[in-house]
Amino acid sequence: MRIGILTGGGDAPGLNAVIRAVVRKASDIYGHAVIGFRNGWKGAIDAEVETLTPESVKGILPRGGTILGTSRTNPFKITDGVTKIQHTLQAFNIDALIAIGGEDTLGVASKLAELGIKTVGVPKTIDNDLSGTDYTFGFNTAVEIATEALDRLHSTAESHQRVMVVEIMGRHAGWIAIYSGLAAGADVVLIPERPFDLDEVCEHIVRRHHRGRTFSIVVVAEGATPKEGTFEQLADEKDSFGHVRLGGIANRLAPEIEKRTGFETRVTILGHVQRGGTPTAFDRVLATRLGIAAIDAVHEGESGVMVGLRGTEVVRVPLKEAVGVLKTVDDAIYAVAEVFFG
Numbered sequence: 577m578r579i580g581i582l583t584g585g586g587d588a589p590g591l592n593a594v595i596r597a598v599v600r601k602a603s604d605i606y607g608h609a610v611i612g613f614r615n616g617w618k619g620a621i622d623a624e625v626e627t628l629t630p631e632s633v634k635g636i637l638p639r640g641g642t643i644l645g646t647s648r649t650n651p652f653k654i655t656d657g658v659t660k661i662q663h664t665l666q667a668f669n670i671d672a673l674i675a676i677g678g679e680d681t682l683g684v685a686s687k688l689a690e691l692g693i694k695t696v697g698v699p700k701t702i703d704n705d706l707s708g709t710d711y712t713f714g715f716n717t718a719v720e721i722a723t724e725a726l727d728r729l730h731s732t733a734e735s736h737q738r739v740m741v742v743e744i745m746g747r748h749a750g751w752i753a754i755y756s757g758l759a760a761g762a763d764v765v766l767i768p769e770r771p772f773d774l775d776e777v778c779e780h781i782v783r784r785h786h787r788g789r790t791f792s793i794v795v796v797a798e799g800a801t802p803k804e805g806t807f808e809q810l811a812d813e814k815d816s817f818g819h820v821r822l823g824g825i826a827n828r829l830a831p832e833i834e835k836r837t838g839f840e841t842r843v844t845i846l847g848h849v850q851r852g853g854t855p856t857a858f859d860r861v862l863a864t865r866l867g868i869a870a871i872d873a874v875h876e877g878e879s880g881v882m883v884g885l886r887g888t889e890v891v892r893v894p895l896k897e898a899v900g901v902l903k904t905v906d907d908a909i910y911a912v913a914e915v916f917f918g
Contacts, residue, residue, distance in 0.1 A: 577608040579874055580670040581628070583642040584616030584649070584681030588700050588714025589855030590863035591642040594676050596633040597867025603630050606875050611668055616677070617684060618649040621657050623664045637860060640853045651684055658691070665693065672874045676700050678712075679899050682882060686895035689880035696873045697882035697895050698866050702851060705749035708898035709884025713863040718745065718850040719755045725846055726760030726793060733791040739781060739833055739841040743826035745850050746797035749904045752850065753797040758913050763792045765913050768799035769904045774829070778836040780917050785839065794833070796826055865890050 581598055583591050595612070602608040610628040613619035626644075636643055651657030665673070672694035675685040678701035689695040699706045702718035722744050733740040742762075744753040750767025757765035764780050766772045781792045826843045834841040855863065862885060869883035869890045882898040883890055 577606070577671045577875070578611060578669050579608055579871070580611050580613055580620070580625075580665065580668070580673040581644070582613040582616050582620060582673070582675055583644050583646045583700070584675065584677035584684075585646060585700070586648075586678070586702070587641050587646055587851050588702050588712075589640050589717040589851070589853065590713035590859040591644075591646075591676060591700060592633075592636040592639045593855065593860050593863035594698055594700075594713070594867035594870070595628065595643065596636050597864045598674060598871045599628045599633045600630055601868055601871045602875075606871070608871075608875070611670060612644045613664075615645040616647040616649055616681065617651050617657075617661070618647045619645075620664050620673075621649065621651060621654065621660045623660075623667060625664075625668060637864075638854045640851075640855065648680065650680065652687065658688070661688070662693070672696065672879070674698060674870050674874060678703070679706060679902065682706070682895055683899045686880065686899055689895060694874070694877075694879040695895070696870050696878060697898065698870050699882055699884055699898065702752065703746055703749050704751040705747075705902045705904065706884075706898055707901050707903045708882055708893035710887065711862065711885050713855070713859045713866065714851070715751065716858040716862075717853070717856045718752050719759070720856055721850050721853070722752055722756035722846060723759040725844070725849075726756055726762060726795065729793060729844060730760070730791075733793060737790040737840070739792045739794060739830075739837070739839050741794045741796060741826045741830045741833065741841060741843050743824075743843070743845040743847075744795055744797050745846070747799040748902050750797040750800070751905055753795050753800075754905050754909060754913055757795040758909075758916075760793070761916065762795040762913075764794040764917050766794070766796040766800040767905055767910070768797055768801065770910065771801050771803045773803050774832055774836070778833060781833065781837050781839065785837075792839075794829070796829060798825055800825055
């Protein structure tokens with residue numbers, strides 16, 4: 577059997593661990609060949625391929641990023657994009673495809689499976705917002721990076737008696753913000769699931785300062801939005817999947833917080849540093865387990881499924897279920913964080 581593999585969407589720590597696991601078991605245990613597509617769906621469209629072997633994936637387990645490269649290409653938005661993918665698979669005699677990615681990459685995989693292309697998905701997103709799995713690889717690493725940054729900002733905020741507004745990744749779900757905010761003892765956490773009232777945020781900060789605490793840490797997910805009429809939210813351009821290109825909410829919040837509270841306020845935007853670098857041990861193990869499960873599913877003839885973590889077990893779920901509804905922060909965990917606001 578000849579199996580194609582690609583990584584799409586934003587990079588995440590653990591991608592190389594998945595690739596390594598797929599190649600090692602496919603080659604060493606099943607005797608299958610693995611063909612990598614460069615730069616996500618773009619490589620499948622343009623027939624940019626490379627043969628992957630146990631030798632070529634040696635040493636990539638701890639590496640961040642992806643040796644295959646990635647892109648946010650949407651084949652269904654490109655003229656004859658899907659047809660070109662079908663031609664590429666035929667030209668290289670690909671029997672099945674493993675797609676590693678988030679909602680957009682796996683959304684494409686789900687549609688291709690419906691068209692008869694044997695496809696298995698592996699959930700990847702630092703946002704942890706995919707249904708069908710308790711955790712996605714990359715999330716744990718992102719939380720660790722964000723938590724360390726918040727810990728460091730505590731000391732400088734306290735020294736200068738400032739309010740620090742820290743922008744964390746999270747388009748539609750605030751999992752990184754809420755987890756890192758809780759872990760680092762943030763004073764306010766703003767997430768996409770809960771539209772915020774800036775006056776209430778400022779009241780939290782003022783109340784905290786009146787209690788003798790001379791600094792505050794405000795964590796804001798990049799997709800957080802204000803309640804209608806409470807704070808202007810600027811419109812942004814969109815990508816090929818129709819998503820607004822986010823970033824910069826902290827820069828809009830900080831001047832308003834300073835003006836309304838009178839406290840000096842500074843901004844830190846963690847940005848892509850949350851995606852970079854070596855994955856944590858948790859993400860290496862999870863990614864490896866998911867890679868093994870993906871190649872097992874392909875070997876057994878499965879299609880239209882995603883492998884995911886449920887409790888301590890790796891399971892197979894329909895791709896439609898995985899991408900149908902985003903997994904967002906629930907009220908229970910937000911209630912825990914609210915205890916420490918202000």
